[in-house]
Amino acid sequence: MGEGAAAELIDATKNYGSLQAVKGISLSIGAGEVVAMLGPNGAGKTTSISLMLGLRKPTSGSARLFGMKPTDRRARSRTGVMLQESGVPQVLKVSEMIDLFRSYYPSPMPTARVIELAGLEEKAQSQNKDLSGGQRQRLYFALAICGDPDLIFLDEPTVGLDVESRRSFIQSIKGFIASGKTIVLTTHNLDEADELARRVVVIDHGLIIADASPDEIKAKVIGRRVSFTSGKPLTQTDFDGLPVMHSEIQGSHYVLVTSEPEALLRELFRRGTDIRDLEVAGAGLEEAFLSLTGNRDR
Numbered sequence: 001m002g003e004g005a006a007a008e009l010i011d012a013t014k015n016y017g018s019l020q021a022v023k024g025i026s027l028s029i030g031a032g033e034v035v036a037m038l039g040p041n042g043a044g045k046t047t048s049i050s051l052m053l054g055l056r057k058p059t060s061g062s063a064r065l066f067g068m069k070p071t072d073r074r075a076r077s078r079t080g081v082m083l084q085e086s087g088v089p090q091v092l093k094v095s096e097m098i099d100l101f102r103s104y105y106p107s108p109m110p111t112a113r114v115i116e117l118a119g120l121e122e123k124a125q126s127q128n129k130d131l132s133g134g135q136r137q138r139l140y141f142a143l144a145i146c147g148d149p150d151l152i153f154l155d156e157p158t159v160g161l162d163v164e165s166r167r168s169f170i171q172s173i174k175g176f177i178a179s180g181k182t183i184v185l186t187t188h189n190l191d192e193a194d195e196l197a198r199r200v201v202v203i204d205h206g207l208i209i210a211d212a213s214p215d216e217i218k219a220k221v222i223g224r225r226v227s228f229t230s231g232k233p234l235t236q237t238d239f240d241g242l243p244v245m246h247s248e249i250q251g252s253h254y255v256l257v258t259s260e261p262e263a264l265l266r267e268l269f270r271r272g273t274d275i276r277d278l279e280v281a282g283a284g285l286e287e288a289f290l291s292l293t294g295n296r297d298r
Contacts, residue, residue, distance in 0.1 A: 005064070006031050006151045006182040007052045012061035014047050021047045023206035024061065031150070034183040036197035038190070040293055044206040045186055049153060052184075053081065065151070077106055080149035082140050082157055090129040094120055094139055097128065098146050105147030118142035119172050134165035141172065151182040158192060170195065190286040200285070204293045214285050221283040221291045224261045229253050232274045242267055246290055257287045 007029045014022040022044045029035050039045040050056040051063045054070025065075035088097055095111060102108035109117075115124050118138045123131060131139060137157065144152055157173065158166045166189075173196060177183055187193050193200060194214045202210040202217070210217055223245055229252050239247050239256065243264050246257040258264045261280050268275060283291075 004031055005029060006033075006066060007184065008064040009048060009051060009058075010062045010064070012048070012051055012058040012063060014044075014051060014056065015059045021206055022051065022058070025203070025206070025208055026061075027201065027208065027211075029182060029184060031182055032180050033199055034177055034185070034197050035199045035201060036185045036187060036193035037201050037203060038187070038193060038289060039203035043203045043293075045203045046155075048203060049155070049184065049186065053079070053153065077147070078150045080144035080147055080152040082144035082152065082154045088128055088139070088143065091127055093125055093127055094131075094142070095124045097139065098142055101143045102146045105149075107148060108146055109148040111146075114142050114146045117145060117172060117175050119168065134161050134169065137161060137165075137169060138172065141169070145176055149181070151184070152176070154183065154185045156187055157185070158187070158189060166192075190284070190289055194285045202289065202292050210292050217292070218283055218285055218288045221257075221288045223257045223259050223283045223287060223291075225281050225283050225287065226256045226258060226261055226264060226278075227254065227281075228275045228278045230274045230276065234273070238273075246287060257283055 005028045009025050009027045012022055012025050013020065025044075025048055027048070037045045037049065047056065051058050052065065052070060054063065054065070063070050065072070066078055068075040070076075092100070095115065098111050098114050102111065102114075115121055118141050120135065120138050120142060123135055128136070128139065141157065144154070154173070158169055161169060170192065177196065183196070185193065185196060198213060200210070200212065200214050200217050201208060210220070231252070233252070234249070234254060236247060236249070243258050243260040244256050245259065248255040256264065
């Protein structure tokens with residue numbers, strides 16, 4: 001596979017009884033890459049990451065971290081992982097937990113730098129139990145990066161955060177990315193993947209079905225996004241018989257994906273549809289994802 005790869009799967013399979021969760025995946029993630037791994041629930045992306053981390057053994061094929069077995073301590077000392085729930089002690093202070101986790105690594109980052117990157121300056125002396133959900137996510141991020149790892153896995157890093165907290169946390173992740181580290185990100189927030197990743201790997205039914213830049217993946221969708229607001233409430237049935245590949249309703253805001261925008265708009269106007277703030281643009285990563293996985297349900 002890739003020379004100097006940070007993480008690899010080589011024709012890896014993983015069976016759970018009669019269920020084949022991963023079906024011969026080969027993947028090489030190079031040093032310095034920022035990769036988003038996307039896929040529907042049950043697609044095999046979590047299992048693939050577990051194989052790369054050595055948390056599970058492949059049924060056949062192999063996994064490598066920095067050219068070594070994932071269980072090799074030398075590889076693990078260069079890897080950080082942010083899980084959705086890390087189970088850290090509730091009564092330790094933020095700075096104490098960071099110092100504890102730093103002790104596990106041979107060349108850790110200074111505590112002050114970790115706290116700065118994670119945006120926890122005002123909470124350094126607070127106990128874990130007193131942190132908000134967003135602050136606790138930042139703490140998990142701090143524990144993942146405190147060893148100054150060359151490779152970091154971020155598993156749904158902004159899940160459960162409100163819009164403002166997510167935006168702030170994304171900036172913290174960008175700060176770490178700027179240092180040239182390798183990032184493997186899993187997320188259900190496709191805007192997040194589009195903003196952070198330079199490479200997107202889509203997994204479905206245990207196979208890689210796309211591996212390219214976000215722009216290249218979006219270009220695979222022959223469609224346009226037609227968005228508008230309407231003073232008259234519309235329902236999905238109002239779009240019946242129209243050349244619409246996918247539709248989304250958010251209050252009075254409507255998004256339609258179509259390969260025939262002119263015909264769609266012509267028919268909407270013919271029907272007397274109240275259309276305001278009209279915008280026609282290329283399809284986004286979400287539409288590409290839905291198209292690739294064949295999942296039309298929200």
